[in-house]
Every structure is written in C-alpha cells, then in structure tokens.
Amino acid sequence: xxxxxxxxxxxxxxxxxxxxxxxxxxSGHNTVSWYQQALGQGPQFIFQYYREEExxxxxxxxxxxxxxxxxxxxxxxxxxxxxxxxxxYLCASSGGLSGELFFGEGSRLTxx
Amino acid sequence: xxxxxxxxxLLSVFKGAPVELKCNYSYSGSPELxxxxxxxxxxxxxLLRHISRESIKGFTADLNKGETSFHLKKPFAQEEDSAMYYxxxxxxxxxxxTIFGAGTRLFVKA
Numbered sequence: 001x002x003x004x005x006x007x008x009x010x011x012x013x014x015x016x017x018x019x020x021x022x023x024x025x026x027s028g029h030n031t032v033s034w035y036q037q038a039l040g041q042g043p044q045f046i047f048q049y050y051r052e053e054e055x056x057x058x059x060x061x062x063x064x065x066x067x068x069x070x071x072x073x074x075x076x077x078x079x080x081x082x083x084x085x086x087x088x089y090l091c092a093s094s095g096g097l098s099g100e101l102f103f104g105e106g107s108r109l110t111x112x
Numbered sequence: 113x114x115x116x117x118x119x120x121x122l123l124s125v126f127k128g129a130p131v132e133l134k135c136n137y138s139y140s141g142s143p144e145l146x147x148x149x150x151x152x153x154x155x156x157x158x159l160l161r162h163i164s165r166e167s168i169k170g171f172t173a174d175l176n177k178g179e180t181s182f183h184l185k186k187p188f189a190q191e192e193d194s195a196m197y198y199x200x201x202x203x204x205x206x207x208x209x210t211i212f213g214a215g216t217r218l219f220v221k222a
Contacts, residue, residue, distance in 0.1 A: 033210065042118075042198055042212040043156070056209040090156070099144050099163070099202050101210060103156040 002027050006091050006104035013081050014112050021076045021107045023091030031055070032074040033101065034066060035090040043090055049074055078109075086111045114139045116201050116213035124219045125189050133184040133216045135173075135199030144202040145175055145182040146210070151195045159184075159197070169193070189220045 005024045013019050025032050031050045035043035045058035049068035063079040072093070078085055088108050092101035115138045125131050137143065147159040160168045162175040162182060173184045182199060199213040 031208070035212075040121075040214075042116075042214040045209065045211050048209055050208075056203075058211075092156075099146065099161060099210075100158045101148075101156075101200075105155050 004091060004093050004102050004104035006089075006107050008107055009105065010108045010110075012110045012112060015081055015083060017081050017111075018077065018079045019081060019109060021078075021089050021091075021109070023074045023076070023093075023104060025072045025074065025091075025093030026095075026102045029093035029095035029102070030072050031094045032068055032072065033092045033094070034074070034076045035092065036060075036085075037088040037090055037106070039087075046076065081111045083111050085109060114143075114201060114203055114211055116199050116211055118197075118199055118213035118216050120216045121214070122217045122219065124221060126221050127191055128188050131186050131189045131193070131218065131220075133197050133199075133218065135182045135184065135213060137180050137182065137199070137201050139180075139201060139203065141203065145173070146200040146202065147171070147173055147182075147184050148198045148200055148212070149195050150198070156198070189218075191220045191222060194218055194220045 007022045033048040034046040037043045046060050047057040048055045052068045065077045068074045088106040090106045091104045117136045145162040149159040150156045171186045198215045200210050202210040
C-alpha cells in the first residue's frame, strides 16, 4: 500500500509568483485535504476535495485553488504569492467513514 | 465558529509521571474528536479518536460535551512519548473538514 506522497519537498519562490504543489493520495482514498502549517502553528485547513469536487473551504482567499483528478491525486495552486504564504503545506487523504487522515511529509514553501 | 484550543504550547514532565494534554473545542453540532501525534522526523499520524474509545500506547481521551473538552491522558509517561500532539475536530462524519489546534509539545524527561 503506497502512502501519501507530495512534491516538491522544498521550493523557493518570490513575491507575486505562482506555485503548484502536488499530492498523490493513499491507494483507495477518494478524499484529499490541504493544510497550511506556519512555523509554530497547527495545520490550518485550506480546502478539501471529494471525488474531484471541492467539498469545503477554510478561511483562505481565492488565490488558493485546487484540483482533484480522476485518480484522486490533487494539486494546490497559489497565485500572487505573498511573504506570509511561506509555510509547510500538508496534504492528507482519507477514505471511508473512519475519519482518519493520512498525511504526506509536506512541501515547504519559502517566499522571498 | 468552530475552534480547537490547546492552551499549553509546551508540557514537560518526568518519566513515570502522569500527563494530561488539554483540548477544548467550540462547535454547535456533534463533532468527531481526534488526537494526532508527530514524532521527531515522522509525519503527522492519528493517535486516537473519541468514537473508538480505545487506548493507544497507554493514552486515553474522554469527550466531555458539557465542558466541550477532549483531554488526552496517560498515567505514566515514557520518554518515547515526547512528541508534538494536536487535537483535531471533524465537522462531519468520516473526518471531513477536520480542523486542528495549535499543538502541544510534550517533553518527557528521564
């Protein structure tokens, strides 16, 4: 069974640029959630995708957008990057009714 | 608004001492509550959930709806329990739209 994988692991961007982060969900999982974790903070819920549709969104502006593909992998896109977007971005997949989230190791984004 | 509060950023105890990590939540519905743990150099993973009422690695947590709390307890802390602990709340069945607290770092001293 393959776990959740994220790419890239680290990246550096400058203000105003755009970034795409990728996530492959665990085998058999149809739900992907994205979180932003700033240093010293807990994961903040960005949004969730269920069967290719956005299924809930946290308090993040529209420049944070996402996609889920038929194989349930997902992308997080952030436009017009700001310095405060520097954080660890976590992807988590889930399936069934257990409620358990399976996390990837994250993509660390630095915005200069 | 839904919120999960963990009042302690750091909790330091001696090995063999009891430990309690506090978690309070605000939510108008019937939430599902979880504790997640992150050990050093490992990814975030589920420790336990209130629905299953299980004890994992000696940890238990009781949902107190009157006090809106879900404190994590262990009677005798071990050094390997040192980790970051996050309380989490799911607003729908099945773990949908799970939100997390800020986390408590537990340090168990020898």
